[in-house]
Amino acid sequence: MLERLNFIENKYEELSIKISDPTIMANQKEWQKLCKEHSDMEEMVNKFREFKKAEEDLEADKEMLKDDLERELKEMVQEEIKELSVKREELEQELKILLLPKDPNDEKNVFIEIRAGAGGDEAALFAANLLRMYTRYAERHNWKVESVSANETDIGGFKEVVFMVRGDKVYSKLKYESGVHRVQRVPDTESSGRIHTSTATVAVLPEVEDVDVEINSNDLRIDVFRASGHGGQCVNTTDSAVRITHLPTGLVVSCQDEKSQLKNKEKAMKVLKSRLYDRLQAERSANIAEDRKSQVGTGDRSERIRTYNYPQGRVTEHRIGLTLYRLEAFLDGDIDEVLDALITAEQAEKMKNLGSEL
Structure with a gap:
């Protein structure tokens, strides 16, 4: 040493x-x-x-x-x-x-994708809870949150929401959030008081520079359409929303947050590059996953990295066996204790692997 x-x-x-x-x-x-x-x-x-x-x-x-x-x-x-x-x-x-070896992406901004998994409307509402949690966490760290796209339900949940977080070393903290998040609670619509289990998947992708990944324009199909609001109600009278399909992989990205078609296209391209980069990295490293799908799993109830149990007011981080009994504060963005513990666990694992060298 x-x-x-x-x-x-x-x-x-x-x-x-x-x-x-x-x-x-x-x-x-x-x-x-x-x-x-x-x-x-x-x-x-x-x-x-x-x-x-x-x-x-x-x-x-x-x-x-x-x-x-x-x-x-x-x-x-x-x-x-x-x-x-x-x-x-x-x-x-x-x-x-x-x-210890540094993750080259640690300094980067991120795109976060949250998708409702098992549980229907309740899963979509949980996705909205996670969106608020990450937004509040970003506010605590003076990071900037920018919306990219959202598929909102009639009752205020999200089937899918994509947003960007900009700030100092964002990926170094939020990369641990990728995976299946499970919630256990009594839905507002449950008259018998029975606890339901629902899930949402989270993918955290580092923002990619042009030098990180190259895209052939001939591999893209770009469609424009009118942005819509709740229940398909039109909120834009021009074709400003953009959908980009990467033909070789089948990846589809849409953005309708901006009023400008050009800005929506720029944002959608950034998300596409990040998804392609993530897929490339996953293929290079068997320790991460074979492809992007395995990063977040299928959304099945049996898969999870973390459980949010409302009746007991607890959060359980399954990867390191840590349980906290302050669910309300956690969902309000106070998640540093878990993230710091995950960082420490990863460092300990790296040190063990590099023991003889150090």
Whole structure:
């Protein structure tokens, strides 16, 4: 580990010199690339230097104990050694985490797709609950939410809703939300008070740049139509809504949120690129899935990553066996405790796999 950290520190110092070189600064593209690389190393290098300082101070204190010290001074040095030992272990753990392989998509904005699964109208209402939960979570983090498309039911639920979340490191947090979400509650329409189980599927897709995926225009069929509101009521007198079909894969994306046909087309293309990128990534990695469908499952009641139980006021995260009894706050967007626990679990798994290397 120390060898790798020393190498990274030396590289960081080399980059510090390069990004101050007027010759390199003249080439803005190259300079920006080096600045990004330098910035990515900064936290790790600063932490490593803090670690080395703690080690130096620890060794100095141990050497001091070899001298004939007065009792009071000796006790002070011994106490400092304890504190430095704890600090050194904490810094070593933090450095191990910083050395773990980074997900290249962590910095990206995301598209979130929520679809009602098993449960009919109740599943559509649950999809609306999830939409509100993610919207409130985004507000807590000062992220921006943009609607892309929605298929709303007459009673305020969603058969399908797609939206974008923009902000700082959005994908790094929300990527864990992909999967089947299950709700257990008594629907408003249930007169006997019987608890129903319904599901909704969530897919979190990183926003894709043009360099990430290429689309042949000949592979697309683009249709325009009039945007509609509840129950098919026309809300737009022009053909501004756009539907794009990717013929080789059969993927279909529609967008009707904007009044401009051009803007709807741009948004729909972004979603299509993200879906194609997600499919490509899934095909490359058997650990993720064979294709996009397996990311979210079929929506069957037996599949789930998380259960929202209303009668007991609990949320259970099945992937890590964590249960919280504060459902109301969770649905209001206070979901960081679960996301942080999922991040920690993933880091622990990566560290276990890289044990010998670290």
